[in-house]
Amino acid sequence: MSxxxxxxxxxxxxxxxxxxxxxxxxxxxxxxSKICTIICPAGVYEWDEINHKLIVxxxxxxxxxxxxxxxxxxxxxxxxxxxxxxVTFKQG
Amino acid sequence: MMEQEENKxxxxxxxxxxxxxxxxxxxxxxxxxxxxxxxxxxxGSKNVFGGAIYAQPTRQIFPDFEKSAPIERKTVEHKxxxxxxxxxxxxxxxxxxxxxxxxSVIRGKFDRWMAQEAEKEGVILVEETVVRELIVENGCVKGxxxxxxxxxxxxxxxxxxxxxxxxxxxxxxxxxxxxxVALSVKEVIKLPQEIINERFHVNNDExxxxxxxxxxxxxxxxxxxxxxxxxxxSIGLGVTLSELSEKRIKPYExxxxxxxxxxxxxxxxxGELLEYSAHLIPEGGYKKVxxxxxxxxxxxxxxxxxxxxxxxxGTNLAMISGKIAGETAVIALGKQDFxxxxxxxxxxxxxDSFILKDLRTYKDLMDGMEERxxxxxxxxxxxxxxxxxxxxxxxxxxxxxxxxxFIKSFFKxxxxxxxxxxxxxxxxxxxxxxx
Numbered sequence: 371m372s373x374x375x376x377x378x379x380x381x382x383x384x385x386x387x388x389x390x391x392x393x394x395x396x397x398x399x400x401x402x403s404k405i406c407t408i409i410c411p412a413g414v415y416e417w418d419e420i421n422h423k424l425i426v427x428x429x430x431x432x433x434x435x436x437x438x439x440x441x442x443x444x445x446x447x448x449x450x451x452x453x454x455x456x457v458t459f460k461q462g
Numbered sequence: 463m464m465e466q467e468e469n470k471x472x473x474x475x476x477x478x479x480x481x482x483x484x485x486x487x488x489x490x491x492x493x494x495x496x497x498x499x500x501x502x503x504x505x506g507s508k509n510v511f512g513g514a515i516y517a518q519p520t521r522q523i524f525p526d527f528e529k530s531a532p533i534e535r536k537t538v539e540h541k542x543x544x545x546x547x548x549x550x551x552x553x554x555x556x557x558x559x560x561x562x563x564x565x566s567v568i569r570g571k572f573d574r575w576m577a578q579e580a581e582k583e584g585v586i587l588v589e590e591t592v593v594r595e596l597i598v599e600n601g602c603v604k605g606x607x608x609x610x611x612x613x614x615x616x617x618x619x620x621x622x623x624x625x626x627x628x629x630x631x632x633x634x635x636x637x638x639x640x641x642x643v644a645l646s647v648k649e650v651i652k653l654p655q656e657i658i659n660e661r662f663h664v665n666n667d668e669x670x671x672x673x674x675x676x677x678x679x680x681x682x683x684x685x686x687x688x689x690x691x692x693x694x695x696s697i698g699l700g701v702t703l704s705e706l707s708e709k710r711i712k713p714y715e716x717x718x719x720x721x722x723x724x725x726x727x728x729x730x731x732x733g734e735l736l737e738y739s740a741h742l743i744p745e746g747g748y749k750k751v752x753x754x755x756x757x758x759x760x761x762x763x764x765x766x767x768x769x770x771x772x773x774x775x776g777t778n779l780a781m782i783s784g785k786i787a788g789e790t791a792v793i794a795l796g797k798q799d800f801x802x803x804x805x806x807x808x809x810x811x812x813x814d815s816f817i818l819k820d821l822r823t824y825k826d827l828m829d830g831m832e833e834r835x836x837x838x839x840x841x842x843x844x845x846x847x848x849x850x851x852x853x854x855x856x857x858x859x860x861x862x863x864x865x866x867x868f869i870k871s872f873f874k875x876x877x878x879x880x881x882x883x884x885x886x887x888x889x890x891x892x893x894x895x896x897x
Contacts, residue, residue: 377714378738380735380737381737384503408707409645409706413712432739432741434741435624436703436742438625439637439639439742449594450501450627458508459508461650
């Protein structure tokens, strides 16, 4: 995990106060694969075993859209962050 | 209605990447009003690619770009690295005199430059603005709704990238599935210019592109890449989202493995990570091209799935499709006809261009590769390396015996039917490409 943190540390973000990623938690609870916790290149999604809840570290989002397409229960509300917010790539 | 008239322009282009900018500048040069809406802080700030741009198509939009654009290095060498688990076979093609070259660029610099050039031609650039939806009246696209305001136009061009939520909103395209996209992760690693020159055997302004097969991606439908910039190296990989999902692999862990491979590690040794990034690549090809136009609307670039994945072409298809959409818009404005029939010219021109011709040529490629990925991107890369291992190893075993052991292994490694299946797939692909 620390490897990924080092990587994300190099990315410039202007985080919003509200999440642009809105999973339907009731669908996430039923979802077996929880594939978003694997494929997200920024590790945005973590499954909280204790509270049975998907944690969304939306401020780390690289806005690629992989979770939107991979989500098997198709229950993920996904939109771009506001125009002034989100990631700014300098080396893309 | 008053508001509609005040906020109305000839054309709105959504997305300030290569497709959108090329479209907008084409329209502005013809003397028409065009507003280019970019959601990032500046053009290129949300964009990621390998990557390289291609001189010939870029010159069609920016004839003298080589004089003033922020270019990193001119590609003089293409390397194809076939990685085994620990070994590698590398094929190199070098050409320093070619005219239609490619250049490595950084999107944050290059796209920004292109957008500034477009502004000089009269394009009105609106940054930090997200188009949330299209305004549609009687089946005709009339404008865009942003977070703050509604803007109206005779034509809206969608150049909003691989995720194109807008093309989806109006039903021009369906849902993308995980096998239609590759998830790409990339790192830009800072190294002194002289070190890059030494390690990649190039002069100051010359660069090298690596296409990487196998290694940590052995058997997966995915490839790695490396590009030299002035004083950094871009390294990354792209694997279909379906493959990552099925095998439950974290993309950045795969990249870490690639960076550790004995063929790759010395090239980036002691470099400092400048930036990590991720992006989706449309991989569906011809079969996933959406409806390209409708009443008052056209779709170009990644939003239209215009990527030639075998040749690693994308920005060129984006630019030229944007240009054709721009020319079509200018003609439509001349006739004041923005109907579906009027904009059908866009599709006709694309059909006549390399864009849809090339995508059609390779329309069956991904299906074939997907079917046999573990063979073509796993078994054979390993086999190529084991051949050279056998050929170069001196161990007092008679060569005759070695050759026969190697030949027999093709029938022992796998079921006897597998080589025939591979041959069948290759013949099918060749037929679909060459017919």
